[in-house]
C-alpha cells in the first residue's frame with residue numbers, strides 16, 4: 042500500500058463509494074483509501090456493452106443473494122442482485138436514469154426530520170452527477186422529448202461525470218407512440234423531469250427515459266468509468282480490489298471512535314487505520330452487516346451472535362425495495378425488438394456483436410427500455426379501493442422507534458398515494474419478452490418463445506411494506522439474511538393490483554396499440570386478468586425485485602429509528618459515517634441510481650465542509 046497515513050477509509054468501491062473517493066481526493070492534502078470486495082471489471086465487455094447487461098447476473102460480478110421465502114409472494118425466494126466490482130451495482134445495473142418525484146424529496150426534511158435534505162438542497166447534486174446529451178431539434182418528436190429544450194441545462198452547468206443518452210435509435214417508434222398515447226390521456230410530461238425547476242412541475246405522466254450510456258462510445262457510464270478512471274492516478278488515492286472488510290475497529294472508553302477497519306485480502310487478515318473517518322458504503326444489503334459485525338446494531342441481534350454491543354441501533358431494519366410486475370404483449374411483425382437476442386439466436390447475436398464492435402450501432406447499444414410513466418391509480422373504483430385500504434390499515438400506534446418511523450412513512454404515503462397528482466407506480470416499456478415467474482401449474486412458458494414482444498411493466502413506487510437484513514452468523518464470510526417482507530402491507534397489494542389491471546388499457550390505446558397485435562395476445566396466459574382478485578394473484582406470482590434496496594441504515598432522527606444523523610454520522614460513536622443507499626431514508630419513486638449519486642455528492646460536500654477541504 043502506497044499511503045503511509047490515511048485520512049478516510051471508504052468501505053466499498055461501489056456507486057456511492059467511488060463518488061466519495063473522487064470528491065474527497067480532490068484535495069491533494071487528503072489521503073483516501075477505498076477497499077472493494079470485487080474486482081476491477083472496467084475492461085470487461087459484459088460491463089461495457091449495454092446489451093450484455095443480463096449476462097452479468099449470478100457471475101463473479103454479482104453477490105447473487107436470495108431473499109428469505111416471501112409469505113405474500115406465494116413463499117417464493119426472490120433473486121436479489123448486487124454488483125460486486127469497482128462501481129458496485131452501477132457496474133451491473135440496467136442503465137435507467139430517472140429522477141424521483143421532487144415533492145417526495147421534500148418529505149425527507151419536512152416529515153422525516155432530516156434537516157437540510159430536500160428538493161432545493163438536493164436538486165443541484167442530481168445535476169452535478171450527470172451530463173445531459175445534446176438532442177437534435179429535428180429528432181425531438183421522434184424521441185418523445187419535444188418541449189424539453191427550455192428545461193434542459195445550459196452547457197455551463199451540464200458537465201457531471203455520468204454521461205447520459207437517449208439510448209437506441211431515434212427511428213424506433215416506441216418513444217413517439219408512448220408520448221402520444223399518454224398525451225391523448227392528458228398524462229404526458231411536457232418538460233424534462235430530470236431538470237424541472239418549476240414549483241408546480243407535474244410529476245405525473247409519461248416521458249422518454251435517459252440511460253447511463255455514453256452517447257458517443259455507447260458504453261456503460263458508471264461510477265468506475267465516470268468517477269474513478271479519470272482520476273485514478275492521483276497520488277493521494279489508493280483503491281484496493283478483492284479486499285473484503287470484516288469489521289470497523291474502535292478505540293475509547295466512554296464514547297468509542299472508529300480508528301480503522303479489519304479486512305481480508307489475498308487470504309490474509311489486515312488492519313488499516315484512518316486519522317479522520319471510516320465511511321461505510323457497502324450498499325443497503327451489506328452496510329448493515331459490517332455495522333453489526335462491528336458491534337453496532339440491535340441488542341438482540343448482536344447478543345444472539347455473541348458480538349459485544351457498542352451502540353444499540355435498529356441497523357438492518359426499514360429495508361425498502363421496488364417490486365416489478367407486468368405483461369408481455371405480442372408485437373406487430375415489423376416492430377424492432379430484442380427477442381432474437383433474448384433467445385440467444387446465434388445469427389442475431391453475431392450480427393449484433395459485429396455492429397456494436399465495428400460501428401457502435403445496433404441492438405446492443407441499449408437494453409430496450411426507453412420510456413417511462415409516473416402514474417397514480419387512474420380508475421375511479423380503483424381510487425375508492427385504495428382509500429378504503431388506507432382506512433382499514435392504519436399505521437401502528439405507540440412510541441417504539443419502528444412505530445414512530447412507520448407512522449412517518451404512512452403520513453407521506455397517504456399524502457402522495459391518495460393524491461391524483463402524485464404517482465403510485467412507475468410504468469416502463471421493454472422491447473422484448475420479459476420472463477416473469479409463473480405458477481408452475483399454468484400454461485405460461487418459462488423459457489423464451491418465438492415471436493416479437495413489447496412488455497409493459499410497472500413498479501410499486503412507494504411501498505409501505507418494509508423488511509430487514511441482518512447477519513445470520515458472526516462469520517464475516519456468511520451472506521446476510523434478507524427478508525424484504527414484500528407486500529406485507531395490504532395497501533401495497535391493492536395498489537399493485539390496480540396498476541396490473543391498467544396495463545390492458547395502455548396496450549389498447551392508440552397509437553401504442555398499433556405496435557401490438559390486436560386483439561391483444563399475451564405471452565403468459567396467466568397475465569390475462571380481469572378482476573382485482575385475479576390481479577392480486579398474478580402480482581403475488583409474477584413480481585420480482587427491481588434491486589433498489591434502501592433504508593437499512595436510515596438517515597433519520599434517532600427516535601424515528603435512525604442509524605445515522607443528517608450528516609450521515611452513526612449515532613453514539615465518532616469517526617464513522619454511512620454514505621450509500623442504506624442511508625437513503627425513503628426509496629425514490631423509481632430507479633435509485635440517480636438518487637444514490639446525488640446523495641453521495643451532497644455527503645462529500647458535507648464532509649469537505651466539516652474539515653475545510655478543497
Ligand SMILES: Cc1cc2nc3c(=O)[nH]c(=O)nc-3n(C[C@H](O)[C@H](O)[C@H](O)COP(=O)(O)OP(=O)(O)OC[C@H]3O[C@@H](n4cnc5c(N)ncnc54)[C@H](O)[C@@H]3O)c2cc1C
Pocket residue numbers: 052053054055056057058076077078079122123124125126127128129130131133134135136137138139284285286287322323324325327331587588589590621622623632633634635637
Ligand atoms: C441488477 C441491478 C439492476 C439495476 N438497475 C438499475 C437501473 O436501471 N437504474 C437505476 O437507477 N438503478 C438500478 N439499480 C439500482 C442501483 O444500481 C443501486 O441502487 C445503486 O447502484 C446502489 O449504490 P450503493 O452505492 O448503495 O451500493 P453498491 O453500488 O452496490 O456498492 C456497494 C459496494 O460495496 C462492496 N462491498 C460490499 N460489502 C463489502 C465489504 N465487506 N468489503 C468491501 N466491499 C464491500 C460491493 O462489492 C459494492 O461494490 C440496479 C441494481 C441492480 C443490482
